[in-house]
Each structure stands twice: as structure tokens, then as C-alpha cells.
Amino acid sequence: MHRRTPLALAALVAAAVLSLSACAPSTSPTPSGSPDADSSVVVRLALEPTNLDIRQTSGSALDQILIDNVYQGLVARTPEQEIVPALASDWTVSDDRLTYTFTLREGVTFHDGQPLTPEDVVFSLTQHRDNAGWVDAGTLANVTGVTADGQTITLTLSEPDSQLLWNLSGRAGIILKEGDGVDYQTAANGTGPFTLERWTRGDNITFARNPAYWGTPAKAAEVVFDYIPDNQAALNAALAGEVDVVTGFDANLKTQIEANGDFSLVVGDSTDKGTLAFNQTSGPLADKRVRQAIRQAIDHDAFVEALGAGKTMYGPIPSLDPGYEDLSEVAPYDPDAAKKLLADAGAADTTLTLTIPSFYPPTISQLLVSDLNDVGITLQVDSVDFPTWLTNVYTNHDYELSFVLHTEARDFINWANPEYYFTYDNPQVTQLYTQARAATSDEEAAKLLAQAARIVSDDAAADWLYNGASVVAVGTNVSGFPSVNVNERLNVTELGKSDG
């Protein structure tokens, strides 16, 4: 008996494995079929939120899934960055741009069944403005009063703010239930088309269609966000038919995912800015010629080619944001000019250190090392984890060169803030930005921002290695997945799957 046990066990396990494989479902759905109202769509995302408290926890991983789908504001934005009505059915702006009047929709309820009242709106907006610890609290600083009269909500401002509607369509404008008892860290109570059904930390977040939604109901009965950090694992999951959509896809793996005909790659614009920051407070980078030389030493086309998607970028504003213009003439690729600039600056043989969070592809540092080496700069790469980057680079400004992908839309404010880790300080830019915010028309605001952006680029305040793309592999039986800027906002109301 004693000797037979391992054999018997081996036979048992073998039998178990065989019987398990026998009941495996058929993989990969067929691409045809009619839309299925009961479908569950699985979407791969890379970056999981640390917790779900939308009030106090920063990070685009939260905005990406919670805003529009679970939480809503008076207004929302389309992927094309247009402001559209949400909880407010319409609004008017006074001629002096100091008073915004919104009409609040009737019959809206929160996910727990409580009705949305005008008092909830007043509560949410004032809380968000007054709690310094809440994310984006500063963006409502100009709002002096929020009042409700029936279904009419009035916001009064101390000075015109061309960014107000934009900010109301983001974190700062989210409407919560006054006195809500929900544990915001692990649960949610919003007014959106989806309810947060489940969060299995370290694995997935599941949304269920909100049957009591005030607007057009969501197409899918359930949307599962599957957090798979590793790109290869995500590809395998897609090929094995376990996910329907893969976001943040490596464009270089295009042929692999399209090979079986179940997926196609969709590439859209994004506001992702691959930013090479220069600490210009001291050392060689305090010299504008050195910074300009680095910019001209970098072959931006090579970056776009290596990443397989995206566009070149030569200034702080991406093409989706107001104030964008093509600034390629400011720092064209020219290694000879770069060498000359370095010689003029007496920095012909310099060693610099690049601090880069370890989750970015090694291609980025490799290309930088090689480009800078060609003009005589030795680049040492210090790959660190993100918390270390936050402390050393972001908080202590202890770095020379740093790379981070800044994903947020309309974040030009960081160039107008000398305290930011960019260490860029130009009073003219700060003033232009202030004027842009106070502008009385969008066109004027955009013009002022464009001027400021040109100065930032002229000063070689940083280099922008590329403007990333939203690369998404979408199952051929899936419809309605957004294609633009999905790293920042991912509205899945229209997402549907055919029953195939």
C-alpha cells in the first residue's frame, strides 16, 4: 500500500486534469451575431486604483473608470473634449462670465435609491472647494458661491474662469449624496449608468448596469475591468478568449493579436505626454544651450517608430488640448547643432543621470542613452519604482533628467507653477496662463495658452519625447468602445457585445 500511493495519486491527478480539460468551453467567440443585452464585457486595464475614494485619492486610474460610468457631474466631456450636459439639462453663462446658471435634471436617483436634490449639488461643490485635501480642490478656488433655487443651481465667480466648465466635468464637479454613509474607499454611490458591483482588489472591478438610470441605459449588463499589468499576459488572455478588449496595448504586438481574426487594433489620439523633465535649478542643465542641445540630439521620429504608435511632440500642449500648435521648428533633430551648442556651453563631455520609473519600457532609456551618447553626453539610467520617483523627483526635486508619461488633459498649469518638479520658472508664462484662465472666450484662452506654450518650448524647459496614442485591441464582436484618450476617461455606456 505504502509503495502504491504515489502511483495511485499520479493516476488520480492525471485523470482529474484530463476530465477538467474535457469540459473546457470552446474559446474565442465568433465575430458575427446580434447585440446581446445580457452580455458581460471584459476589458483589460493595466493600472489598478489604490483605493476608490474619488474625493481624496489622486490618479487617472480612478477618473478613467469612475467618472461618467459611476459618478457624474453637472456637465460631462466627450472623448473629443467637448463639454456636454449631464446632471444639468442645460446651462447659461452671464455676459461678464461671472455667473453660471444650471438647470438640474429631475427624477435622478443615486445607486442606493436616494433622490438627487439641489442641496446635494450645493453640498458637493462647496465641499470640494473647501476641503484642501480633496483632489483638484484648487480648481474651484474662483467659485465664491453655490446656491440652489428649485432646480436652478447658480455658481458665482470672483473672476472669469475659462476652465470652469472643464473642471466641473472632472473630479471637482462630481455630485455626491449629502451625508452619505458609503465607505468611499471600497464602495461608491453615484448617479451614473453603472453601479459598482464588486471590487476584488488585485484582480478586477465589476460594474453592473444601473436599472434605474435616468438616461439611456448602458448597452452591456456587466462590464468587468480586469487588471493585468503585464503586456504579454494580457496578450495571452486575449488570444485565449478571456478578455474582449485590451487597452494600453503594445502596438508592436499588432500582428500577433490580429493573427486569429478575433481582434482588431484601434489607435486614437491621447493627451499622454512622454515628458523628459530637466532640473534647471543648477548644474549643466541650468544652461539653456545644454537643454536645447539635448532636445536637438533626440530623434523624436525614432521614439514614435519604436513605440509603434503616437506622434512627435515639440511643446507642452498636445493636439487634443486648446492652445496646441506645431512647434517642431523650435527643436529639430540635428546632432551637429547639438554638439555645437554643447561646445559653446563648455559642456562637451558631460555625464547626466536619468531617473525613470521602472514600469516604462526599457526602449525609452535605451534610445535616450544612444542619442545623447552621439553628441558626447553620457547618460546614466537610474530606474526606480514609482514611490521612490515620487519622493526623490516629484517632492524633493532631487534629479537631473526625469522621464514620466503625463496623461492628464489640459495640465499646462504645471508650467506656470515654479514649485512644480519641472523647476521651470518664467513669470511671463505664469502671467499668460493666468490671463488665459481669466479669458472671456475659449478662442482667446487658446491663443494665450499657445503663446505661453511657445515660450516654454523656446526656453527648452523640457523635452517631449512623444505624444502617446490610445492603442486598444477590440474584439470583432465588440462595439462602442471609445478610441480617444482612454487612459484618462473611459466611458463604457455604449460598450456592447454580440452574442455570436
Added chain:
Amino acid sequence: MIRYTLMRLALLAAGLVVASVIIFFTLRILPGDVAQLIGGTNSTPEQIAAIRDRLHLDAPLAAQYLEWVGGVLRGDLGASLLTGTPVAAELAQKAQITLPLGALSLTIALLFAGPLGVVSALRRSRLGGTVIGVGAQTLAAVPVVWAGMMLVVVFAVWWGVLPAQGFPRDGWSDPGAALRSLVLPALTIGVVEGAMLLRFVRSATLQAMGQDYVRTAASQGLTRTRALIRHGLPNVGLSVVTVLGLQVAGIIVGAVVIEQLFSLPGIGRMLVRDVSARDLPMVQGELLALTAFVLLVGFVVDLVHRLIDPRQRESAA
């Protein structure tokens, strides 16, 4: 035996105390802090200060350590800084994946290493034995990640018979589905760990074959193989029990990598996530639990060893 058990228990407790000190203070050397992560890249120093204050991060380290250890002694491992979830509850949830994964891996490793190890020792001068020996040597050198990828490509992507990643969202409510999702990860760890174990079994068997009692048995008319099986293998088994403790530690390390690769929401993946989020109460709770588990396995192995090995019992008496 009782004296030995008590002494061994005291050693276990001392080990845990030392581990708790090392875990707590080395984690504090890590750069970066959770307040900064919560605040993100658009936060002001005031916002960070407010978060630090809210999470009580500014107390002296010694006081924080004592508070933690005090909690652990009362059975409270603390709570996540990010979500407020009790560490013990998260551990219990994730253990439902990691423990079965570990047990399955160990079973596979033993099933594959035991018989093959003995066979390769018995046939060491023949082709079969050499093939097994070289094969094990090669497998032991294979990176776990690569082995996992290969298994996924073959079983999930090509044949589509097993899931490529993930665990059923309903957990073990469908045991078949849950088990299916553990097969490839467990095979990956089991094969690589088993290859190492195989080499151990092989050398232990070879050693047993050279022992006097086997030779004596053989001289009394048993074939060499029979002599080994009857008299040598119990001793090989003893040595294997001894390395099982180490094997368990190896499997836990393997689980950290494998859970990442297969997107299994177990303790290993939780550990990686919490370290990168600097959720230190979670990390120290997880590490302490894992350390306690490994120490406990060592403790049990020692006791079992003593119980089944007459020589040790006698020397202790």
C-alpha cells in the same frame, strides 16, 4: 520529546520576534511614502501633510512598532492604509488561492521528483537514468517565467484547454473552474521545484545505495533494487521530509512570480501590489504571516522527523 517540543516552540517564537523587527524596520528604509502616492502628481505639500495626518504616519517608529506587535499579539494584524480593510481578512481571502496553489505545486513536485529521482539513481549507468538526470538539471535551470509562458502558449493559446490567466470571479463557488485556473500555474512551479527535488532524491538514493545495511541486505539474497526499496527508501524519505521545509519557502517565492504572470489574485500578487503602493501595514502583516507559515512548516518537519526516525528519538532520550 516534550522537552524537545517546548524548546523548538521557544525557538519558533524567538524567530518570529526577530522576523518582526527585521520586517518592520527594513520596510521603513524603503524610499517613498503612501501619502505621496495618494496625493499623486498634482498635490500640494499641504495636501500631503493632511493625508499624513489622517493616516497617523508621523508617530515615532518605535511607538509604531510596539503598536503593531501589540496588535499582532491580540490577533489584530492591522489595516490597509489605502482602503482600511483588515490585513487578516485580505490575507484569508488571498490564501484561498495561494494555499491550494502551493499544495498543488508541492504535490506535482513530489509526484514527479520521487519516482523519477529513485529511477534515475537506480539506472544511473544506463541511458534512461542519464536522460532523467540531464533533464532535471536543465529543468531546474529554467526560469519560472519562461516555463509559465510556454505552458500558457501550448495549453491556453494553441489548444485552448486551460485558462491563460486569472481566477474565477466567484472564487471557489465553481470548484472545477477554480481548479482549472490553478493547473497551469501549479504545473509551472511544480515542474521547476520538482526538478530541484529530483536531483536531491537522486543523490539521497545514491547515498543510501552505498550504505552498509543495503549491502548487507543484498548479501542476504535480495536484489540490489529490492534491498534499496526495502531498507534504503525509508531513509531517503526522511531526507526528503527535511528539505520539504525549504521546498515550501521556494514555492512561496515561486508563487510571487507566478501569480503575477498568471494574474492570480493571491498573496504573492497582493504583496507585490502593496509594496509598490507602500501600504506598509499590509506588507508587514503579509510578510509576518508568510514567515510564520514557513517557520511553522519547519517546526512540523522537525517534529515529524524526530517521530519517525528512531535514532533521533533514542539520542534525545
